[in-house]
Amino acid sequence: MSSESHLRFEKVTAKKVSEFIREQLEEAIILKELLSEERLPTERELAEIFNVSRITVREALSELESKGLIEKRVGAKGGTFVLPVTANSHKRTRTEIKRDWELMLKVFEYRTIIEPEGAFLAAERITAGELELLRSYLDKSMEPDCTREWFRALDVKFHLTIAKASGNPYYEAAVRQIRTKINPALDLMPYDEEIRSLNYGIHMEILAALQSHDRELSRDMMSRHIGNSAHAIYARLIAVDEEGDSHS
Template sequence: MSSTFSFRFEKVSTKKVSEFIREQLEEAIILKELMSEEQLPSERELAEIFNASRITVREALSTLEDKGLIEKRVGAKGGTFVLPLTANSHKRTREEIKRDWEQMLKVFEFRTIIEPEAAFLAAERITAGELELLEAYMEQSIEPHCTREWFRALDVKFHLTIAKASGNPYCEAAVRQIRTKINPALDLMPYDDRIRSVNHGIHMEILEALKAHDSIKSRETMKRHIEFSADAIYARLVSESDDKEGNEN
């Protein structure tokens, strides 16, 4: 006898262990917790960390290498190293992002719900130590010799610190998920003094609102920042691409 349910179950999927390993390493790289030129632990050490076989780890690393996220080097100073995402972002072409734009819009929609509310909570709960961290990130991001890769890393650290300061682990997990989705698009954005100045200005507004423990202003400023970011990505990666196609036809 078959039963009809008014709700839908999710079908079982058999994800390989190597995929779980690959996902965790890829997230750490995309969120710049593993930085450019940082050497990964050996296959043996990774196998111990993940409680998996070296063959499984090797399979995960091979996938990351195919994606242009890591590079295996031989010689006395050999090993597996993280490649700079901003230098290899062409691996995720504009065409790929444009093709998935409807999905990206859903991520930004989710972001406009989550991050402003995380900022609202953070304004009430943020610690002195977390405020010091945010200030340090701000200072480093405006330094004349701040590289593109480090600037992008500081941006991620700024947002993840606010999410953590919300005191809600579900908010923090959601922001990590969001940043993993949008960072490849952000890494394709231009980098110059004007971009740094604009980013510094809005981040400073958010920081000042957090320091004042002004929940409403923290929420509103974060929402404005996110909306501006989404528009900038669209203008750079989607609208600009459409214009080029139109001119070519």
């Protein structure tokens, strides 16, 4: 019998170099590593960073601009700037989330395995510096002038720092991949004082478990925290739309 039936190779697809650049920049924007109103390096600088032509960089930036993630401004203080993800492209993003909901559920299923186990490892390996960093993120999230965009950025930083503290680069890479997929949905969730306080309380419980180096508790706290994410997003972003459709 031929062994071909047991092999699961993927077909080769041609991908332009500009797509690789666009994906890296888009991930940095979605993960809040490039923040709202931050100016990107010039086309020439990006071409040097990626070792490509300026035309290739221009193609990547054009795609990001069409997605509403960046905009080009002219004038003395002009350049290419990151737009606030939480305040733009709401209808487009909501439509995409609704369309790809079954795939999103699989991402959340994956998350319920990865992040709690990452917290389990982090409880044993986390450093004093990383604990201090986590606390600083929580303190900043409760400052009176904390904007919606900055709040979402701090939330991402909190989870990525725990993943890094696991000491396992595979967990860190997995959480980055997960957050890149789910952040567009989380960015559209409500933002008010109640949400801030609730988020702060849950994150403080996770931080306390990590500080005590309690592996089981850290895993349980993280599991509880992320367990209802899919239900919350469905209730806020999809069920509301479906209810509206049924009454239209």
